[in-house]
Amino acid sequence: MIDPDQLDWAKGDGLLPAIVQGRDGMVRMLGYMNREALEATLGSGLVTFFSRSKGRLWVKGEGSGNRLRLVELAADCDGDALLVLADPEGPTCHTGAASCFATTTPFFPRGLEAIVRSRVDADPSTSYTARLADQGVKRMAQKVGEEGVEVALAAVQGDRAELVAEAADLAFHLTLLLLSKDVRWADVGAELERRHRDRITTASS
Numbered sequence: 001m002i003d004p005d006q007l008d009w010a011k012g013d014g015l016l017p018a019i020v021q022g023r024d025g026m027v028r029m030l031g032y033m034n035r036e037a038l039e040a041t042l043g044s045g046l047v048t049f050f051s052r053s054k055g056r057l058w059v060k061g062e063g064s065g066n067r068l069r070l071v072e073l074a075a076d077c078d079g080d081a082l083l084v085l086a087d088p089e090g091p092t093c094h095t096g097a098a099s100c101f102a103t104t105t106p107f108f109p110r111g112l113e114a115i116v117r118s119r120v121d122a123d124p125s126t127s128y129t130a131r132l133a134d135q136g137v138k139r140m141a142q143k144v145g146e147e148g149v150e151v152a153l154a155a156v157q158g159d160r161a162e163l164v165a166e167a168a169d170l171a172f173h174l175t176l177l178l179l180s181k182d183v184r185w186a187d188v189g190a191e192l193e194r195r196h197r198d199r200i201t202t203a204s205s
Contacts, residue, residue, distance in 0.1 A: 001042065001072065001074075002038075002042070002073050002074060002075055004035055004038050004039060006079055007038075007075055007079045007080070008078060009034075011080045012032075012080060014034050014035070015032045015033065015034055015050060015052075016033050016034075016038075016080060017030060017032055017081050018031050018032060018033045018047075018049065018081075018082040018084050019081070019082070019083050020047060020060075020068060020084045020086055020092070021083065021084065022085075022086065022087070022114065023071060023085065023087060023110075024110040024111050024114035025110040025111075026098065026110075026111070027099060027101055028068070028086070028088060028092040028093075028098070028099050029060075029092050029093065029100040029101075030100070031047075031049035031060070032049055032052060033048070033049055033050055033082060034050040036057060037049050037050045037057050037058075038082070040057060040059075041073065041084075042073070045069060045070045046059050046060070046061075046067055046068065046069060047059075047060050047069075047070055047086050048060070060092075061089065061090070064090070064094075065089070065090065066088065066090035066091055066092060067088075067090075068084070068087070068092070069086055069088075070084065070085075070086055071085040071086055071087055072085040073085070108171065109175065109185035110185065110186075112171065112172065112175055113175055113184060113185055116129060116172070116179060117179055120133045120176075120179070129176060132173075132176065133176065133180065137177070137180055137181070140173065140176055140177040140180060141177060143177075144170065144174050144177050147169045147170040147173050148170055150166045150169070150170075151163065151166045151167050154167075
C-alpha cells in the first residue's frame with residue numbers, strides 16, 4: 001500500500017498532512033501522521049493520527065466511536081502528504097457533520113451510491129433497500145424497467161416536478177441494480193468517457 005521509508009518525514013519535522021476521503025468522494029477531514037501513526041494505521045486498519053494538541057497518537061473516533069476504517073493509503077508525488085481513503089463509521093466532524101469542510105461532493109452519484117450500499121445489509125423489515133435487494137436481481141431489474149417507463153410518461157406529460165421525482169426513483173433503483181452486479185457509477189462514467197474519446201479520434205482521423 002505504501003512504504004513509510006519512501007516518505008519525506010524531514011520536510012514537516014516528522015509530520016505529514018493526511019487528507020481523509022470517503023469512497024463517496026467526500027473529503028472528510030485533515031489530520032497529521034508521524035511514522036508511528038502511519039504504522040498504527042496500516043497495522044490496525046483504523047485511521048490513526050498524531051495529535052499535536054495532545055502530543056500523542058490518536059485513533060479517530062476513540063472517544064465518539066465514529067472511527068475511520070482504512071481502505072487505501074497513498075502519498076503524493078513528493079512523498080510529503082498523504083491521501084487516506086476510508087470508510088467512516090458515523091459523522092467525521094466533532095460537530096456531528098459528515099465532513100469538517102463546508103463544501104462536500106455532490107450527492108449524486110457517489111453519495112447516493114454510498115447510502116444504498118450501506119442499506120443493503122440493513123434489516124429487510126425496516127429497509128426498503130434491503131428488502132428489494134433480498135428479492136434478487138430479477139426483481140431489481142423489473143423495478144428499473146418500471147421506473148424507466150414512469151420517467152418516459154412524465155416527460156411526455158410535460159410535468160417537470162413529476163419528471164424530476166421519477167428520474168430520482170430511477171436513479172435509486174438503477175444504483176441498487178448496478179451495485180448488485182458489482183458495477184459502480186464510476187464504471188459507467190469511464191465507459192461514457194471512452195466513447196467520447198473514440199468519437200473525437202474518429203472525427204479527427
